[in-house]
Amino acid sequence: MMKKPLSPLGSFVARDTPVARIDARVKIVLLLALTVAVFATGASPVFALWAVLLAAAVRLARMDVAAHLRALKPVAFILAFTLLANAVALDGHGDIALWGGFGLDTAGALRGFLAIARIALLLGFSLVVSASSTPPQLADASVSLLAPLGRLGVPVSDVGLMLSLALRFIPIVSEEFFRVQLAQRSRGVDFSGGSILHRIRAWASVLTPLVVSLFRRADRLGESMCARCYAEGGQISVEMPPVPVRDRLVLVCGLAVCALIPTLAWLL
Amino acid sequence: MIEVRGACVSYRTDEPPAVADVTLDFEPGRVVSLVGANGSGKSTLASLLCAMRLCDGGAVRVDGIDPADGASARREVRRRVGLVRQHPTEQLVSTVVFDEVAFGPRNLGLAPDEVRRRVTSALARVGLDGYDMRDTSSLSGGQQQLLAIAGVLAMEPSYLVLDEASSMLDSSARPAHRALVGRLAYEMGVGVVQVTHDPLEVLASDRVVIMDRGSVAFDGAPLDLLMGQSALWDATVLPSASVEALRRVCALGFDGCPSATPEAAAAWLVRGLAAGRVSADDVRGTLDALAGALPRALSAGSGADAGLLLSHVCYGYDGASYVLRDIELAVAPGEVLLVAGRSGSGKSTLASVAAGLFEPDAGTVSVRGRAPRPGDAGIAFQRPEDQLFCESVRDELAFAPRNMGADEPEVARRIEHAARMVGLDEALFDWYPFDLSGGQARRVAIASVLALDAAAYLFDEPTAGLDAAGRSQMHALARACADDGRAVIVISHDLEEWMTEVDRVALLSDGRIAWMGTPGELSRDRGAFEAASMEPPLNIALARLLEDALRGGER
Numbered sequence: 001m002m003k004k005p006l007s008p009l010g011s012f013v014a015r016d017t018p019v020a021r022i023d024a025r026v027k028i029v030l031l032l033a034l035t036v037a038v039f040a041t042g043a044s045p046v047f048a049l050w051a052v053l054l055a056a057a058v059r060l061a062r063m064d065v066a067a068h069l070r071a072l073k074p075v076a077f078i079l080a081f082t083l084l085a086n087a088v089a090l091d092g093h094g095d096i097a098l099w100g101g102f103g104l105d106t107a108g109a110l111r112g113f114l115a116i117a118r119i120a121l122l123l124g125f126s127l128v129v130s131a132s133s134t135p136p137q138l139a140d141a142s143v144s145l146l147a148p149l150g151r152l153g154v155p156v157s158d159v160g161l162m163l164s165l166a167l168r169f170i171p172i173v174s175e176e177f178f179r180v181q182l183a184q185r186s187r188g189v190d191f192s193g194g195s196i197l198h199r200i201r202a203w204a205s206v207l208t209p210l211v212v213s214l215f216r217r218a219d220r221l222g223e224s225m226c227a228r229c230y231a232e233g234g235q236i237s238v239e240m241p242p243v244p245v246r247d248r249l250v251l252v253c254g255l256a257v258c259a260l261i262p263t264l265a266w267l268l
Numbered sequence: 269m270i271e272v273r274g275a276c277v278s279y280r281t282d283e284p285p286a287v288a289d290v291t292l293d294f295e296p297g298r299v300v301s302l303v304g305a306n307g308s309g310k311s312t313l314a315s316l317l318c319a320m321r322l323c324d325g326g327a328v329r330v331d332g333i334d335p336a337d338g339a340s341a342r343r344e345v346r347r348r349v350g351l352v353r354q355h356p357t358e359q360l361v362s363t364v365v366f367d368e369v370a371f372g373p374r375n376l377g378l379a380p381d382e383v384r385r386r387v388t389s390a391l392a393r394v395g396l397d398g399y400d401m402r403d404t405s406s407l408s409g410g411q412q413q414l415l416a417i418a419g420v421l422a423m424e425p426s427y428l429v430l431d432e433a434s435s436m437l438d439s440s441a442r443p444a445h446r447a448l449v450g451r452l453a454y455e456m457g458v459g460v461v462q463v464t465h466d467p468l469e470v471l472a473s474d475r476v477v478i479m480d481r482g483s484v485a486f487d488g489a490p491l492d493l494l495m496g497q498s499a500l501w502d503a504t505v506l507p508s509a510s511v512e513a514l515r516r517v518c519a520l521g522f523d524g525c526p527s528a529t530p531e532a533a534a535a536w537l538v539r540g541l542a543a544g545r546v547s548a549d550d551v552r553g554t555l556d557a558l559a560g561a562l563p564r565a566l567s568a569g570s571g572a573d574a575g576l577l578l579s580h581v582c583y584g585y586d587g588a589s590y591v592l593r594d595i596e597l598a599v600a601p602g603e604v605l606l607v608a609g610r611s612g613s614g615k616s617t618l619a620s621v622a623a624g625l626f627e628p629d630a631g632t633v634s635v636r637g638r639a640p641r642p643g644d645a646g647i648a649f650q651r652p653e654d655q656l657f658c659e660s661v662r663d664e665l666a667f668a669p670r671n672m673g674a675d676e677p678e679v680a681r682r683i684e685h686a687a688r689m690v691g692l693d694e695a696l697f698d699w700y701p702f703d704l705s706g707g708q709a710r711r712v713a714i715a716s717v718l719a720l721d722a723a724a725y726l727f728d729e730p731t732a733g734l735d736a737a738g739r740s741q742m743h744a745l746a747r748a749c750a751d752d753g754r755a756v757i758v759i760s761h762d763l764e765e766w767m768t769e770v771d772r773v774a775l776l777s778d779g780r781i782a783w784m785g786t787p788g789e790l791s792r793d794r795g796a797f798e799a800a801s802m803e804p805p806l807n808i809a810l811a812r813l814l815e816d817a818l819r820g821g822e823r
Contacts, residue, residue, distance in 0.1 A: 134403070136364045161361070168363045171405055176654075183655040186623055187716065188643035188671030205667070208657035212702060220358035227320055227351040228372040228419065229343055 019061040019132040023247040024141035030254040037258035044265035054124045086112025135167035270294040274326030286312040288482035296459040301470045304479035319345040349427040350420030356412030366400040372423040390422040410441035430462040439762045467508045491524045509560040509807040534810045538817040558811040560768040575601045575755030576724040580631035593779045599755040609776035619726045623647040636723040646722040652713035656701040686718040707738045724755040743769045764805035775800035
């Protein structure tokens with residue numbers, strides 16, 4: 001039997017939370033700064049500060065932690081494998097020898113752990129941003145941040161429209177995916193068992209009609225846009241209000257933290 | 269004025285032209301219905317009117333502008349002639365209502381203040397005022413279609429082409445759609461051209477143009493078509509008991525004033541009865557027409573243990589709230605049950621649970637006496653043609669039986685049987701499914717489900733988007749499956765269409781079965797629709813009006 005449909009990971013939580021009230025432009029800039037800072041932070045007890053920060057952000061965004069952890073189950077396997085591959089030594093270079101050439105390499109384990117921790121942190125922060133901003137907020141913010149590139153000839157408004165269309169289509173595609181999968185299950189397709197070849201065939205029965213219908217839809221959508229006088233390279237400017245003072249403060253503090261933590265880790 | 273002069277369009281040289289030498293005029297402030305079977309050329313003609321396509325021969329001019337003159341003329345024609353199509357997903361570009369409506373005006377390069385003014389007024393026109401900041405995907409299908417219309421109105425067009433824009437609407441949303449079309453034409457002076465199969469939309473228009481194999485087969489007033497060319501009407505417009513009744517009242521002398529609608533005809537009849545102009549027998553004859561030919565009463569439910577049985581079934585997606593509550597349903601082999609209800613009442617979920625695709629949270633489902641696994645009950649989802657994927661029609665039909673482990677002789681037998689059931693020509697077996705026309709693809713998709721050779725079949729809105737001929741084939745198919753010894757459930761929001769085709773009706777409301785009985789009982793039971801918080805279909809509402817008038821006359 002079928003599991004009940006889940007809402008896509010990190011989809012917007014319609015709640016008025018402190019994080020949701022922050023301007024999306026600030027959130028995107030901070031996320032970029034965090035990405036650099038997390039990688040710049042070396043192995044040090046200070047690294048734990050990031051986890052504390054993530055916990056605080058998750059709490060302020062009032063996200064459903066349990067649901068997110070459940071959705072991350074498939075990734076956990078890959079992460080565990082990464083850790084193991086780094087920690088286990090088969091050629092005898094491990095500093096804790098267990099049996100023959102087989103041993104544990106503590107330096108490798110630390111390296112693996114750090115890699116996993118970075119991925120988990122970045123995923124966590126990204127989910128906080130996506131769960132606390134609506135798709136159009138993210139699209140408008142990206143366009144507004146990219147605006148200076150317009151002077152270099154980058155078609156920013158087209159990029160913005162594409163971004164907005166992509167965001168609009170994500171729920172439509174996921175709904176259609178479940179619909180076709182259900183229809184094929186009712187025609188006796190078994191998605192869970194069988195050989196690899198069998199499974200590839202099973203998924204082809206879902207992905208083929210999905211892709212065909214998406215192309216068809218994209219075609220018709222393009223026609224509808226033409227019918228509404230859309231012309232490529234048109235000047236559609238999105239008016240964004242200036243970033244409020246409170247959010248500017250958030251930005252400055254956030255950037256300061258992003259500079260402080262790697263520096264501390266380097267000094268201590 | 270849109271002037272079409274000798275327009276010709278050919279898609280392929282080896283086929284007859286889609287539009288052949290058509291000459292027509294469309295005026296502002298009038299509603300014209302463009303009618304015809306699938307493939308008659310009506311959609312192609314519609315796309316010529318709004319310059320989405322240029323004609324191969326002849327010319328189309330909109331207020332004197334010829335779109336063939338160049339890109340800027342084409343843009344201006346597209347602004348003047350707005351286009352709204354069938355599916356909201358094929359025309360909405362934004363996730364926010366305001367941005368959606370602002371898309372057109374922004375493309376026209378209007379100033380932000382003007383854009384805002386137009387968005388506000390267009391949203392108010394369609395009745396979506398105050399929705400500016402809503403997420404477009406949170407709107408219902410009917411609201412999304414209104415939003416698509418608002419998006420076009422914000423460009424302040426002189427004409428509007430509605431290409432089957434109402435065909436996906438719930439029957440309860442249709443009266444509002446017709447009223448909106450009337451307001452656009454008669455209050456705003458927009459010239460509306462609607463491609464449609466809906467008899468009530470045709471009757472509500474000023475003029476009907478029937479297309480047949482690329483040419484104009486009729487051009488005139490709807491009543492002239494209904495009364496003067498009744499065979500042509502029956503062949504192109506969907507059948508409707510209310511329209512049959514209108515025909516009868518016209519024969520009694522009703523002249524289509526103030527409007528040529530079944531409602532106006534019923535009111536005329538009631539006034540006539542009071543004034544002694546028509547007899548009680550005339551009214552009874554009209555009542556018979558409104559009832560249509562209701563099918564034979566069938567003993568319900570007794571042998572259901574061999575068919576499809578749902579007992580105390582509850583189901584919820586998130587565990588917190590239930591979509592289905594305590595469903596008790598039994599469909600015997602040989603029986604067709606209609607499950608009707610408003611959108612969101614749980615109809616489609618009910619079908620998935622009954623087919624064994626979702627496990628109920630409580631209660632049991634059984635098909636032929638045991639819990640169904642996927643494949644034990646065949647289910648054709650809405651737009652089943654969207655699930656086709658094989659290299660040939662034959663593979664498509666063989667897919668389900670092969671999955672269920674049937675051997676090749678058995679697969680061949682089932683393909684042959686399923687193709688016969690849906691009336692699929694064997695010459696199509698080697699076709700690529702994506703090359704089929706809409707109606708053919710629907711039949712292949714349904715045949716691919718019938719090839720399961722299941723004890724029960726569920727059809728979810730099987731006639732959505734089909735023309736008159738396609739619909740009557742689906743009606744016959746549901747009956748043929750039952751006569752073949754299967755338990756059949758049809759899911760539809762359109763009671764008037766299906767009531768005369770089924771043995772029993774279940775009205776679903778808020779996840780519960782609010783009413784169940786035969787179509788005859790449903791047409792007599794005045795409390796049934798209120799119990800399911802549904803509006804009665806037009807034929808039943810009018811029948812009640814006439815019954816009341818008769819009773820009043822006897823007193």
